[in-house]
Amino acid sequence: MPGNDKSGFRTATIGVLVENEAGILARVVGLFSGRGYNIDSLTVAPVNEDRRLSRITVVTSGTEMVIEQIKAQLDRLVPVHKVADLTQDGPHVAREMALIKVGGKGEARMEALRLADAFRARVVDATNESFVFEMTGSGEKLDAFIALMRPIGLIEVSRTGVAAISRGTGRLQG
Amino acid sequence: MSVTPADATTETPTLSGAEIVLRALKEQGVEVIFGYPGGAVLPLYDAIFQQNAIRHILVRHEQAAVHAAEGYARSTGKVGCVLVTSGPGATNAVTGLVDALMDSIPVVCLTGQVPTHLIGNDAFQEADTTGITRPATKHNYLVKRVEDLARTVHEAFYVARAGRPGPVVIDLPKDILIGKGPYTGAPREEHRSYRPQTVPDAGAIREAVAMLKRAARPIAYTGGGVINAGPEASALLAEFIHLTGIPCTNTLMGLGAFPGSDPQFLGMLGMHGTYEANLAMHGCDVMLNVGARFDDRVTGRLDAFAPNSKKIHADIDPSSINKNVKVDVSIVGDAAEVLRALIAAWKADDTQQDRQALSAWWRQIDAWRARDSLRFNQQGTIIKPQYAVRRLYELCRETGRDTFIATEVGQHQMWAAQYFRFEKPNHWMTSGGLGTMGYGLPAAMGVQIAHPDALSIDIAGEASILMNIQEMATLAQYRLPVKVFILNNQYMGMVRQWQELLHGSRYSESYSEALPDFVRLAEAFHGTGLRATCVEELDGVIRRMLETPGPVIADICVDQKENCFPMIPSGAAHNEMILGSGNPDDPVMIIDEETVLV
Structure with a gap:
C-alpha cells in the first residue's frame, strides 16, 4: 500500500463529491476536528456545469481502521454523493500548486532561476530583488524545491493543497 | 430531494411561510408539536392559533420539548416534532438534540431565526443555530428563500427517519415565515445524495449463517437498531432466536426488543449487565450483533472484549461497523431486513448445528445464571x-x-x-x-x-x-x-x-x-x-x-448506601465484575476462572 509506514499508519487521498451548499465545508472540517482525525490538506471547488456539485480532495493519515472510519463518516453526511479512496482504489494523479517567493541578488538570484528551470517552475512575478515562482507537482516535489530555496532566500510560500483524480476513464459520481 | 418543476405540484403563491410550514408538517403526518414561543417564531404561532389539525403542547423549557418529542417518537415509531424560538430557544434545545443524536431518535426541530437581513449582525436573540447544532444533529438547514420552505420540511422528515434515525434542525428566519410562496408536496423521487442501504448483501448473510451454524458458543447481542426498525424487527428477532436456540442479550437501548421473560434472554449486558450476559459475551465463540454499536459501556476494556470470538455486525450505519471493534463479517442493512434474511438463509443452509455443543453452552450459562447476580437483601424496614x-x-x-x-x-x-x-x-x-x-x-x-x-x-x-x-x-x-x-x-x-x-x-x-x-x-x-x-x-x-x-x-x-451491582468498573473486562453479595458493605470482585476455560 503506498504511503504505508511501519506503525500501521498510512496516508490516504480521499475524493468527496458533495452538494455545493452552504455549510458543507464546515460539516466536513467539523467531522475531522470533532472526531480527532488528521487533515494534511484539503481543497474544494465546484466542478460541474451548473455548480451544484463540489469536489473536495482531502489528504489524511491514520491506521487502516481510522481511514475506513473517515470514509464511512464522510459518506453518511447527507449532502455527500460519493466518497472514494484514491490511494486505495488504484492509480491516480495527485497535484498541488504552490506560489513561492524568493528574494536575493547576484549569484543567489541566478541559482534560484537555474533551480526553478530544473524543477520546471515558472516565474510569474519578478522585481530586482525577488521572484515569485509558480510550480505544480506532487507534494514531495514542491517540498524539495522549497527546501532548496530556503538557504537562497525563501520569503514566503502559498500552497493550494492537493487535487487528485483517478487515472483512466472511471469517475467519481453519486 | 430533487423536485423538478414538471413533477412538483406547485400552486399559486398564496400561502405565507408559516402556513407552508404547517401544511408540510401535516402532510408529513405530524399531529403534535412540542414547543415554546418567542419573538422569531411568532408568525408560526399565529398560524398554529388559526388551525386545529396540529396540536401544540406548551412545555416549560426547550430542552424538555426535545425530550418530550423523543418520548413521543420512541413510543410510536413516528418522527417527533419540536418548535422553539431563536437564540436561547435554540441553545436550550441543544442538549435534547445531542441526546436524540446519540440514541438515534427521529426528531425534527424547527428553530426561529432573526430576519435574513439581520443574520450575522448580533441581533437580539440571534445565535448561529446551524453552526451550533451542526455536530448536534444528523443534518440541519437554514432556509433563506420561501420557495425552498416546503421542500426543506419534507426533506428534513425524510432525513430524520431514513437510515439511522436522528434529529434534524430547520432554522427559519422570521421574514421567511412572513413572506409568501408556493407550496410543494412531498417529492416522490429519491433523495439526490442520501440513500442509505436497507437491504443486506446476500453473501454476507450466508457467511454469517455459516459461521453461526458452526458455532459452539454463539450469542446474539442486540440494540436500539432493532427497536428503530419497528415492531416487526422485534418479532423477527424472537423468531430467529427461537429458530437457532441461541442465547440473546440486549443493550440498554435495546431492552424490549426480545421478551424479558423468555428463557433464552440473558438480561442486559454491559457495565451493569447480568453476570450471565457478560460472561457469555466474554466466552462466546461467535457473536451476532444486530443494531448495537459496541459502546464502551458495553464492551468494557476493548483488548479483552470477547477475546476468542468471531464477530458478525449488522447495522444500518456503515460507520458503526469496525469503529470500536474489528469484526469478521459486516452486514449493512435495516435490522428487520437483516433478520428476515438471516431466517431465510438459516432455513436454506443444510449444515447441521452442533446441538451437543449448544447444550453444553447452555449448561454453562445456566451455571452462571445460578449465581443470581441481581439478588438483593430486602431486610428490615429500610426500602431497598x-x-x-x-x-x-x-x-x-x-x-x-x-x-x-x-x-x-x-x-x-x-x-x-x-x-x-x-x-x-x-x-x-x-x-x-x-x-x-x-x-x-x-x-x-x-x-x-x-x-x-x-x-x-x-x-x-x-x-x-x-x-x-x-x-x-x-x-x-x-x-x-x-x-x-x-x-x-x-x-x-x-x-x-x-x-x-x-x-x-x-x-x-x-x-x-x-x-x-x-x-x-x-x-x-x-x-x-x-x-x-x-x-x-x-x-x-x-x-x-x-x-x-x-x-x-x-x-x-430508599437505602442511601445501596450500590448498583453487578458492575464492570470502567476500563475492566467482562470477566472482571464486581458482584453484590446482597450486603452493600461487602461487594465481591469476581475474576471468573471458568471463563478462561471456555
Whole structure:
C-alpha cells in the first residue's frame, strides 16, 4: 500500500463529491476536528456545469481502521454523493500548486532561476530583488524545491493543497 | 430531494411561510408539536392559533420539548416534532438534540431565526443555530428563500427517519415565515445524495449463517437498531432466536426488543449487565450483533472484549461497523431486513448445528445464571431501591394496563433496566448514549401525549428529577397523568457509588442538601404527592399512585448506601465484575476462572 509506514499508519487521498451548499465545508472540517482525525490538506471547488456539485480532495493519515472510519463518516453526511479512496482504489494523479517567493541578488538570484528551470517552475512575478515562482507537482516535489530555496532566500510560500483524480476513464459520481 | 418543476405540484403563491410550514408538517403526518414561543417564531404561532389539525403542547423549557418529542417518537415509531424560538430557544434545545443524536431518535426541530437581513449582525436573540447544532444533529438547514420552505420540511422528515434515525434542525428566519410562496408536496423521487442501504448483501448473510451454524458458543447481542426498525424487527428477532436456540442479550437501548421473560434472554449486558450476559459475551465463540454499536459501556476494556470470538455486525450505519471493534463479517442493512434474511438463509443452509455443543453452552450459562447476580437483601424496614422497582413492576403488571417506563440517569436508571421487565419494544425510554439527567419526566410526558390511556411512569432519582421539574406544570395544564416514581437516596447515587468504589469514599458534592419536600412540590403543581419511608408503606403508595387519575409524584425514601451491582468498573473486562453479595458493605470482585476455560 503506498504511503504505508511501519506503525500501521498510512496516508490516504480521499475524493468527496458533495452538494455545493452552504455549510458543507464546515460539516466536513467539523467531522475531522470533532472526531480527532488528521487533515494534511484539503481543497474544494465546484466542478460541474451548473455548480451544484463540489469536489473536495482531502489528504489524511491514520491506521487502516481510522481511514475506513473517515470514509464511512464522510459518506453518511447527507449532502455527500460519493466518497472514494484514491490511494486505495488504484492509480491516480495527485497535484498541488504552490506560489513561492524568493528574494536575493547576484549569484543567489541566478541559482534560484537555474533551480526553478530544473524543477520546471515558472516565474510569474519578478522585481530586482525577488521572484515569485509558480510550480505544480506532487507534494514531495514542491517540498524539495522549497527546501532548496530556503538557504537562497525563501520569503514566503502559498500552497493550494492537493487535487487528485483517478487515472483512466472511471469517475467519481453519486 | 430533487423536485423538478414538471413533477412538483406547485400552486399559486398564496400561502405565507408559516402556513407552508404547517401544511408540510401535516402532510408529513405530524399531529403534535412540542414547543415554546418567542419573538422569531411568532408568525408560526399565529398560524398554529388559526388551525386545529396540529396540536401544540406548551412545555416549560426547550430542552424538555426535545425530550418530550423523543418520548413521543420512541413510543410510536413516528418522527417527533419540536418548535422553539431563536437564540436561547435554540441553545436550550441543544442538549435534547445531542441526546436524540446519540440514541438515534427521529426528531425534527424547527428553530426561529432573526430576519435574513439581520443574520450575522448580533441581533437580539440571534445565535448561529446551524453552526451550533451542526455536530448536534444528523443534518440541519437554514432556509433563506420561501420557495425552498416546503421542500426543506419534507426533506428534513425524510432525513430524520431514513437510515439511522436522528434529529434534524430547520432554522427559519422570521421574514421567511412572513413572506409568501408556493407550496410543494412531498417529492416522490429519491433523495439526490442520501440513500442509505436497507437491504443486506446476500453473501454476507450466508457467511454469517455459516459461521453461526458452526458455532459452539454463539450469542446474539442486540440494540436500539432493532427497536428503530419497528415492531416487526422485534418479532423477527424472537423468531430467529427461537429458530437457532441461541442465547440473546440486549443493550440498554435495546431492552424490549426480545421478551424479558423468555428463557433464552440473558438480561442486559454491559457495565451493569447480568453476570450471565457478560460472561457469555466474554466466552462466546461467535457473536451476532444486530443494531448495537459496541459502546464502551458495553464492551468494557476493548483488548479483552470477547477475546476468542468471531464477530458478525449488522447495522444500518456503515460507520458503526469496525469503529470500536474489528469484526469478521459486516452486514449493512435495516435490522428487520437483516433478520428476515438471516431466517431465510438459516432455513436454506443444510449444515447441521452442533446441538451437543449448544447444550453444553447452555449448561454453562445456566451455571452462571445460578449465581443470581441481581439478588438483593430486602431486610428490615429500610426500602431497598431494587425492591421498590421490582414491586413497581409487579404491581403495574397486576393492573393489566399498557405500561411505558421512562427514566432519568443514574443508579435508578440501571435498577429500572435490571428489575423492570420489558416484553414489547417501544415501551422503554431512557437516555443511553448521552446520559442526560432530566430526560425522563419530559419523555414520559411525550409518551403520555401519544398514549393517553396508557400508564406512563418516570422512574427517577431525586437529583435528576430536579433538572426538568418545571414540566410538572405542563402535566397539570394538559392533565397528563404521568407518574413520577422517585428513588430518593438524597445522593447523586451513581456519583456517590463511584466515589465510594474509586475515590476512597470522599463524597465530593454528591450529597443533596435542602431537597424540596416532593409531596408538597407535587401539590404546588396541582398534582398528588405520596411518600413511602419504610417497606410496609411501599405497596400502598405504589397502588395509590397507580390508581390516582392525575399526575403523581411518589417519593420513595430508599437505602442511601445501596450500590448498583453487578458492575464492570470502567476500563475492566467482562470477566472482571464486581458482584453484590446482597450486603452493600461487602461487594465481591469476581475474576471468573471458568471463563478462561471456555
